[in-house]
Amino acid sequence: MSLPKLHIENVSKSFDLGREGSLLAIQDVSLAVHPNEFVSLLGPSGCGKSTLLMMTAGLEEITAGRILVDGLEVKGPGLDRGVVFQSYTLFPWLTVAENVRFALKKSKLSTAEQEERVRHHLELVGLSDFASAYPNQLSGGMRQRVAIARALVYRPQILLMDEPFGALDAQTRMLMQELLLEVWQKNRTTVLFVTHDVDEAILLSDRIYVMTARPGRIKAELRVGLPRPRKWLETEGSLQFAQLRHETLRLLHEEVRQGG
Amino acid sequence: MRQPGEKINRRLPPLLELRRPIPPLWYWGVGLGFIGFFLLAWILVTALGLVPRIFLPSPTAVINELIRQIQSGILWQDASTSLYRIFIGWLISTLVAVPIGILMGNFHFFEGLFEPFIDLVRYMPAVAFVPLTILWLGVGDTQKYAILFIGTFFQEVLLIMDNVKTVPRELIQISSTFGLNKWEILRDVILRAAMPGIWDTFRITLGWAWTYLVVAELVAASVGLGYRIMRAQRFLETETIILGILIIGFMGLITDYIFKISYKKLFRWALQSR
Numbered sequence: 001m002s003l004p005k006l007h008i009e010n011v012s013k014s015f016d017l018g019r020e021g022s023l024l025a026i027q028d029v030s031l032a033v034h035p036n037e038f039v040s041l042l043g044p045s046g047c048g049k050s051t052l053l054m055m056t057a058g059l060e061e062i063t064a065g066r067i068l069v070d071g072l073e074v075k076g077p078g079l080d081r082g083v084v085f086q087s088y089t090l091f092p093w094l095t096v097a098e099n100v101r102f103a104l105k106k107s108k109l110s111t112a113e114q115e116e117r118v119r120h121h122l123e124l125v126g127l128s129d130f131a132s133a134y135p136n137q138l139s140g141g142m143r144q145r146v147a148i149a150r151a152l153v154y155r156p157q158i159l160l161m162d163e164p165f166g167a168l169d170a171q172t173r174m175l176m177q178e179l180l181l182e183v184w185q186k187n188r189t190t191v192l193f194v195t196h197d198v199d200e201a202i203l204l205s206d207r208i209y210v211m212t213a214r215p216g217r218i219k220a221e222l223r224v225g226l227p228r229p230r231k232w233l234e235t236e237g238s239l240q241f242a243q244l245r246h247e248t249l250r251l252l253h254e255e256v257r258q259g260g
Numbered sequence: 261m262r263q264p265g266e267k268i269n270r271r272l273p274p275l276l277e278l279r280r281p282i283p284p285l286w287y288w289g290v291g292l293g294f295i296g297f298f299l300l301a302w303i304l305v306t307a308l309g310l311v312p313r314i315f316l317p318s319p320t321a322v323i324n325e326l327i328r329q330i331q332s333g334i335l336w337q338d339a340s341t342s343l344y345r346i347f348i349g350w351l352i353s354t355l356v357a358v359p360i361g362i363l364m365g366n367f368h369f370f371e372g373l374f375e376p377f378i379d380l381v382r383y384m385p386a387v388a389f390v391p392l393t394i395l396w397l398g399v400g401d402t403q404k405y406a407i408l409f410i411g412t413f414f415q416e417v418l419l420i421m422d423n424v425k426t427v428p429r430e431l432i433q434i435s436s437t438f439g440l441n442k443w444e445i446l447r448d449v450i451l452r453a454a455m456p457g458i459w460d461t462f463r464i465t466l467g468w469a470w471t472y473l474v475v476a477e478l479v480a481a482s483v484g485l486g487y488r489i490m491r492a493q494r495f496l497e498t499e500t501i502i503l504g505i506l507i508i509g510f511m512g513l514i515t516d517y518i519f520k521i522s523y524k525k526l527f528r529w530a531l532q533s534r
Contacts, residue, residue, distance in 0.1 A: 059433050077436040089434040093452050093529045105448075106439035134529050154438070 003071070004032035005190040006056065006158055011065035013051055025051055027215040028065070033158070038184060038191045040201040042248070043211030044256045049194045052216070053162050056192065057083045070157060079106065082151030086163040088143045090135040090150075097122065097131040100150045107154055121149040124183055141172040148183065158190045165200070174232050177203055185229060198248045202241060203230055210248065213255045220251050317499040322506070325499045334488070339507065342473055342485040345401060349408025349476070350469040354462065357413055361420025365454075366446060371421070382414035387475045399480035411472035416465040423457035424450060456527040463519035470512035485511075 013026040026048040033039045041049040054060035056067050058077040067074040069081065077083075090099050100118045107114065122128050125145040135143055144164055151159060164180075165173040177200060184191060195201050201208045208222040224244060226235055235241055275282050299319070305311055306318035313321070329335035363370040389410050397403040427450050435449045477486030485504050492500035524531065 057433075057437060059436065077433075077439075079437075079439045081437065083434060083437045085430050085434065087428070087430050089428075089430045091431070091449065091452070093455075093527075103438045105444075136529060136531070151437075 004068075005035045005037070005070060006033040006192060007068040007071075008032070008052070008056065009066050009068065011052070011055065011062055011067060013048060013055065013060070013063045024215040027217050029211075029216065029218055030065075031209055031218060031221075033190055033192055035190055036188045038193065038204055038206050040193045040195055040205040040208045041211060042195055042198065042201045042208050042252065043216060044213050044252065045196055046214050047211045047255070048214065048216030049196075049211055050162050053160050053192065053194045056158075057081055057160050059083075079154055080157045082154070082156035082159045084144070084147050084151050084159070084161045084164040086166045088135070088140070088147070088167075090143055090146055092135045095132045095134055096127060096138070096146050099135070099146055100153050103150045103153050117153050121153045124152070124186065125149045125179065139172070140168050141176055144168065144176060145179065148180065152183070152187060152189070156189070158192060161191065161193045163195055164193075166195075173200075178231060180204065181228075181230060198245060198252060199236070202226070202244050202248065203232065203235060208248065210251045211255075219255065222248060314496055314498060317502065321499040322503050325497075325503050329503070335507070337483055338485045338488050339511065341483045342477070342508075343511065345404045345476065345484065346408060346466070346469045346473060348401075349405040349472075350412055350466050352405055353409045353413040353416055353465070353469075357417040357420055357465075358458070361417045362424055362446075362451070362454075364417070364421040365424025366450065374417075378414050378417060382418070384410075386411035386472055387478070390475065390478055394480060403480065404476040407476040408469050408472050411475065412465050412469050415468065416461060419461040419464070420458055423461055424454045426457060427453040456523065456530040459519065459523050459526065463516055463523070466515050466519065467512055470508055470515070473508060 008029060008031045011026060011029045012024070014022045014024045016022050029052060031039075041052060043049045051060055055062050056069075056074065058074050058081070062074075069078075091102060094102060097118055100121055101114060104114050104117065109117065119128070119131075122131055125148055127142060127145055127149065130138065130142065135146070138146070147164070165176045168176060181204060191204075193201075193204060202224055205224050208224060209218050210220040210222065211217065212219045222244065226238070226240055226244075273283055273286065274280060275286065281287075302316070303319055306313075306316060326335070329338075360370070360374060364374055365371075386407055389407060393403045393406045393410075397406055431449055431453060432445055435445045440448065473484070474486035474489055477484040478490060481487035481490075485508050489501050489504040492498075492504065
């Protein structure tokens with residue numbers, strides 16, 4: 001097996017609650033994501049999966065253990081990792097194209113090359129016609145498409161996604177999941193994807209790490225062998241999908257019951 | 261055109277539903293009607309002679325005073341002087357409040373440094389500083405600016421701190437993933453995102469500056485809208501007092517409007533819901 005793109009080694013996280021002591025959110029988590037692999041972190045709410053992603057992004061401090069990207073320890077945010085949040089993080093005063101371009105502020109590309117990159121990535125997410133629109137003129141799904149284009153435009157090694165479609169309605173979410181797969185197919189990159197949605201995790205991932213309720217630990221690792229390219233209508237109807245779904249739900253339910 | 265046989269709807273539109281907009285005609289109508297009510301009461305009370313003229317002069321007397329002040333040039337002189345004082349006093353306050361408020365909103369160190377002091381001072385009445393400022397700064401315009409500053413600054417700086425704090429954390433975090441350092445984030449993200457709120461703070465604080473005008477021109481002034489009111493008090497020229505109050509009110513309304521309109525022009529991106 002090749003060297004992992006992302007290596008999370010014995011990572012723990014506790015939050016200081018002052019007088020009330022501290023809260024152990026994540027306990028001794030280890031996992032690896034290989035180049036061009038799509039891996040999901042699935043777990044009940046409050047299991048620390050988002051915190052783990054934020055630590056990988058360098059936006060949250062690690063209490064114990066270490067996180068390596070291409071063998072280098074994560075010390076803070078960096079251009080080797082692109083991040084997409086659940087909440088809308090577009091800059092409302094910039095147009096769609098300017099938002100994507102903003103992520104290239106630190107790039108050494110020439111202006112023409114930057115323009116070309118922006119154009120290419122807007123096309124990738126199907127928003128070429130909205131290049132000069134402002135975020136407040138876009139639907140929630142379109143805003144997240146811009147956020148994805150913006151996270152990819154500087155070609156990070158890993159794309160980190162924290163429930164990026166969590167705020168969208170069910171139909172839009174399904175469209176966005178298929179769009180993400182298309183983008184990933186064309187733009188082969190490594191993805192770590194946080195979700196609490198079993199179907200979403202199965203449709204998208206090569207592997208799924210199921211996490212326990214707090215304190216979050218790795219409960220199981222599932223390999224999704226479904227053939228690609230995947231589409232909702234075809235994939236969801238297969239027996240293999242149903243079996244995986246059942247197995248994953250069973251694992252998750254144990255945790256939800258415990259936590260709830 | 262009404263179709264024959266169509267019923268004329270004489271029922272009132274629903275006016276008192278929770279959060280339900282009412283027809284614009286009603287909206288503006290009731291607002292103007294409310295002002296009109298006071299105007300009418302004023303006309304009636306004075307026309308019927310219910311109140312001695314020295315307590316409440318008639319609207320005509322106030323209008324005559326207005327004409328007199330316009331013709332003699334007093335009004336122009338007073339209004340322009342006061343406007344200038346307010347603008348300079350507010351500008352000084354703003355030039356200090358903006359950087360300090362931004363530092364306080366972004367760095368806990370500066371919040372800890374300044375907030376206890378500001379909280380202490382901001383409840384001190386500006387009017388009580390009049391004798392002190394005269395002692396320290398003399399009787400010139402600097403003393404007027406100082407009073408306007410004291411009245412405005414300590415509130416303004418806290419409002420600007422809050423404006424800056426409302427910028428979502430995720431916006432700052434995502435910017436750091438693009439490799440921006442904290443100063444770049446401060447300049448290119450936080451300030452840009454906070455600008456509409458800060459602009460609205462400018463509007464509100466300039467309004468406060470107007471209310472401090474009379475205090476600023478309380479002593480040692482020889483011209484100005486506030487001074488005119490204080491002088492009229494000495495000679496019981498009630499119509500001059502009322503005229504002065506109305507003019508200050510109108511000028512405050514105009515500056516408020518200028519900020520409101522420019523807000524819509526400058527920050528169209530912030531208008532609709534996110």
